[in-house]
Amino acid sequence: MKKTSESKKELLELYYKMLLIRRFEEKAGQLYGMGHIGGFCHLYIGQEAVVVGIDSVKENGDQNITSYRDHGHMLACGMDPKMVMAELTGRFTGYSKGKGGSMHMFSKSEGFYGGHGIVGAQVPIGAGIAFANKYKKTSNVCFTYFGEGAANQGQVYEAFNMASLWKLPVVFVIENNQYAMGTSMVRASSTEEMFARGLAFNIPGKAVNGMNVLDVAKEAANAADHCRAGKGPFILEMKTYRYRGHSMSDPAKYRTREEVQKVREEKDPIDMLRSMLIEKHKISEKQFKATDAEIKSIVTEASDFALNSPEPDIEELWTDVYAG
Amino acid sequence: MKSEILMPSLSPTMEEGSLAKWYVSPGDKVKPGDIIADIETDKALMEYESIEEGTIVELIVKEGTENIKVNSLIAVIETEGAEEINIRKADDIKKIEPISIDNNEEFLSEEGKADSVDTTLEGNERRNDKISENPVVNELTVREAINSAIAEEMRLDEDVFLMGEEVGEYQGAYKVSQGLLEEFGSERVIDTPITEHGFTGLAVGAAFTGIRPIVEFMTFNFAMQALDQIINSAAKTNYMSGGQINCPIVFRGPNGAAARVAAQHSQDFASLYASIPGLKVVQPFSAEDAKGLLKSAIRDNNPVIFLENEILYGKSFPVNIDTEQIIPIGKAKTISTGQDVTIISYGIGMMHTLEADKKLKELGISAEIVDLRTIRPIDFDAIIESVKKTNRCVTVEESFPVCSIGSYIGSQIMIRAFDYLDAPVLNCTGKDVPMPYAENLEKAALITPDEIVFSVKQVLYKD
Numbered sequence: 001m002k003k004t005s006e007s008k009k010e011l012l013e014l015y016y017k018m019l020l021i022r023r024f025e026e027k028a029g030q031l032y033g034m035g036h037i038g039g040f041c042h043l044y045i046g047q048e049a050v051v052v053g054i055d056s057v058k059e060n061g062d063q064n065i066t067s068y069r070d071h072g073h074m075l076a077c078g079m080d081p082k083m084v085m086a087e088l089t090g091r092f093t094g095y096s097k098g099k100g101g102s103m104h105m106f107s108k109s110e111g112f113y114g115g116h117g118i119v120g121a122q123v124p125i126g127a128g129i130a131f132a133n134k135y136k137k138t139s140n141v142c143f144t145y146f147g148e149g150a151a152n153q154g155q156v157y158e159a160f161n162m163a164s165l166w167k168l169p170v171v172f173v174i175e176n177n178q179y180a181m182g183t184s185m186v187r188a189s190s191t192e193e194m195f196a197r198g199l200a201f202n203i204p205g206k207a208v209n210g211m212n213v214l215d216v217a218k219e220a221a222n223a224a225d226h227c228r229a230g231k232g233p234f235i236l237e238m239k240t241y242r243y244r245g246h247s248m249s250d251p252a253k254y255r256t257r258e259e260v261q262k263v264r265e266e267k268d269p270i271d272m273l274r275s276m277l278i279e280k281h282k283i284s285e286k287q288f289k290a291t292d293a294e295i296k297s298i299v300t301e302a303s304d305f306a307l308n309s310p311e312p313d314i315e316e317l318w319t320d321v322y323a324g
Numbered sequence: 325m326k327s328e329i330l331m332p333s334l335s336p337t338m339e340e341g342s343l344a345k346w347y348v349s350p351g352d353k354v355k356p357g358d359i360i361a362d363i364e365t366d367k368a369l370m371e372y373e374s375i376e377e378g379t380i381v382e383l384i385v386k387e388g389t390e391n392i393k394v395n396s397l398i399a400v401i402e403t404e405g406a407e408e409i410n411i412r413k414a415d416d417i418k419k420i421e422p423i424s425i426d427n428n429e430e431f432l433s434e435e436g437k438a439d440s441v442d443t444t445l446e447g448n449e450r451r452n453d454k455i456s457e458n459p460v461v462n463e464l465t466v467r468e469a470i471n472s473a474i475a476e477e478m479r480l481d482e483d484v485f486l487m488g489e490e491v492g493e494y495q496g497a498y499k500v501s502q503g504l505l506e507e508f509g510s511e512r513v514i515d516t517p518i519t520e521h522g523f524t525g526l527a528v529g530a531a532f533t534g535i536r537p538i539v540e541f542m543t544f545n546f547a548m549q550a551l552d553q554i555i556n557s558a559a560k561t562n563y564m565s566g567g568q569i570n571c572p573i574v575f576r577g578p579n580g581a582a583a584r585v586a587a588q589h590s591q592d593f594a595s596l597y598a599s600i601p602g603l604k605v606v607q608p609f610s611a612e613d614a615k616g617l618l619k620s621a622i623r624d625n626n627p628v629i630f631l632e633n634e635i636l637y638g639k640s641f642p643v644n645i646d647t648e649q650i651i652p653i654g655k656a657k658t659i660s661t662g663q664d665v666t667i668i669s670y671g672i673g674m675m676h677t678l679e680a681d682k683k684l685k686e687l688g689i690s691a692e693i694v695d696l697r698t699i700r701p702i703d704f705d706a707i708i709e710s711v712k713k714t715n716r717c718v719t720v721e722e723s724f725p726v727c728s729i730g731s732y733i734g735s736q737i738m739i740r741a742f743d744y745l746d747a748p749v750l751n752c753t754g755k756d757v758p759m760p761y762a763e764n765l766e767k768a769a770l771i772t773p774d775e776i777v778f779s780v781k782q783v784l785y786k787d
Contacts, residue, residue, distance in 0.1 A: 095568075096564055099564060108569060154521065155521045
């Protein structure tokens with residue numbers, strides 16, 4: 001089992017990644033407002049601890065796959081912020097040459113299998129990637145993310161059944177941010193215990209404080225360990241919260257400003273880790289400022305790179321329809 | 325009273341079967357539910373139970389007899405108290421002794437077949453000898469062709485595997501995967517739960533990593549449950565990923581009308597899939613094409629929809645089984661050359677077309693017949709070349725008429741060869757109705773050779 005550690009260096013890395021995602025997403029929101037990003041754009045702000053915690057326990061060759069709220073997942077697994085931003089702005093230098101956009105990005109080299117626009121579709125696909133791990137007799141695990149809204153899709157349970165039946169190495173990560181678009185979980189789900197959704201298929205599950213990156217890392221390590229031991233899938237329900245609307249065009253009238261503000265003030269994953277770094281490891285304000293500056297420059301560079309990149313050549317319309 | 329025991333029909337498309345084993349002998353008493361025989365079809369071996377209580381008087385066909393038509397007499401039972409229900413009288417039955425039906429056409433419903441079927445044991449041996457001594461042509465059924473294509477590709481590439489409902493232990497709902505589990509094991513021949521959407525998505529995910537699933541749909545009607553994964557995931561990811569993640573997968577299984585299974589189980593989806601960029605769509609007719617095209621499909625780096633047909637599975641075609649022939653996707657085949665009209669068809673439409681061609685020949689009409697084989701991409705070069713020669717065209721397919729393959733071909737011919745046309749292009753299709761169950765209505769809903777002949781006469785302005 002890969003140990004989760006709370007060494008200063010590792011905590012700083014977690015902090016760095018979470019802050020990178022947040023600043024990147026803020027910039028994406030800004031570029032959307034300026035008309036540089038089109039279509040749908042689903043921001044990950046508030047949920048950063050989930051992907052960063054899980055990514056910290058991944059081993060070489062492990063894969064991840066998620067829905068359309070995917071920018072955080074890409075940055076966490078090491079994809080280049082410049083190329084992600086270029087894709088968001090529909091440029092040829094983006095991960096999909098500008099043909100995928102916010103919801104459809106991939107990086108085989110980083111084990112990122114998308115970026116899927118159909119709610120729940122990534123769940124059997126993730127089980128299939130785990131199936132391939134088993135078929136090829138590797139010890140890799142596929143982390144398959146979906147929201148509590150997608151957890152009501154039928155194909156999720158078809159995937160649960162096969163994953164358990166065939167003991168596939170897949171960790172199902174339910175990112176429960178409490179709202180499926182504008183519908184709160186209690187208005188859409190007959191039960192609120194998402195971690196228990198696999199019980200009928202004999203899949204163990206656990207609810208985790210998804211706002212605490214260390215809790216996330218610890219439980220992700222246990223779940224991956226379970227999979228690598230050949231015991232089949234595991235469900236992690238990450239209790240989290242998104243600060244922004246479902247997408248950029250969502251005015252979020254279905255919840256109060258106070259509700260959002262309360263979470264930001266009391267449970268913010270980045271603030272929480274920052275406090276710990278100050279208390280336990282005596283990180284100075286100066287050090288935090290240096291990190292902020294570094295991240296700001298990365299995000300600015302990504303934005304400049306994107307906006308200065310060309311759109312795809314019109315001939316690209318006809319390429320990649322079929323693989324050679 | 326003596327009653328007849330007839331050869332049962334055990335599936336919608338069964339026309340004949342074999343009597344694999346008798347469990348009773350003359351003089352045995354049987355009750356309803358007692359197993360009296362094993363009947364083998366080309367799809368399955370099934371136990372046949374008595375529905376009567378009585379005493380077996382006589383076994384009309386011998387164990388091991390093949391090609392027994394449905395509803396032909398196989399045994400006689402003496403029942404007590406039952407009403408006389410037999411059609412043929414005991415006297416007639418006596419005439420067919422000894423137990424051989426080779427001279428009794430009455431009991432083989434299709435004329436012309438009777439004299440070729442010798443049901444005596446000696447006859448069987450003679451027949452077998454004849455086949456082994458004289459390999460006139462290597463004949464293969466479409467079913468065997470598909471089976472051998474899968475087996476050969478699985479032998480060549482360990483990344484190729486088969487998954488679907490009943491493909492393994494059951495040996496295939498239509499026996500297409502017969503023997504594959506034994507050869508390749510359960511890690512590569514995978515029985516799935518009945519969960520089309522789920523296992524299709526799972527297979528697509530596996531294909532994204534570079535391994536090569538062959539997904540069998542028990543029929544393509546059930547693939548409707550999986551359409552999202554086929555169209556939104558399999559077909560689009562190569563494009564959406566800028567060419568990073570392709571999906572080398574084959575979706576295959578029977579498509580189109582079977583027989584008497586009504587609207588939800590009888591439809592041709594060729595045009596539906598053909599409209600989706602990112603998919604390739606293949607619908608072969610002959611065994612050789614089925615084999616060669618399936619091998620191409622398995623080796624292709626893209627999702628290929630491979631549309632088979634239940635009625636064609638049992639049809640035999642000459643095939644060169646010594647070569648592992650590959651037939652490229654996207655190439656039509658000119659089956660016969662002619663001067664007066666081009667008939668374009670594919671899949672089971674070819675069967676009706678060839679039947680129609682016999683009648684056209686009697687009428688002195690020389691048709692050029694083009695089997696498309698691949699529906700996406702369509703081989704327009706072959707079509708246009710032929711139409712420029714004949715100046716007339718009729719398309720034949722089993723699918724619905726609206727947005728059919730034929731309507732698209734018609735528009736393309738108009739665009740590419742307008743000046744060569746001497747008549748409008750006519751489309752022969754299935755009727756624009758859900759498939760009815762009743763035998764006469766089903767027949768009326770399907771394309772017929774007579775309709776093809778009628779359309780050809782129309783484009784030739786003949787009465």
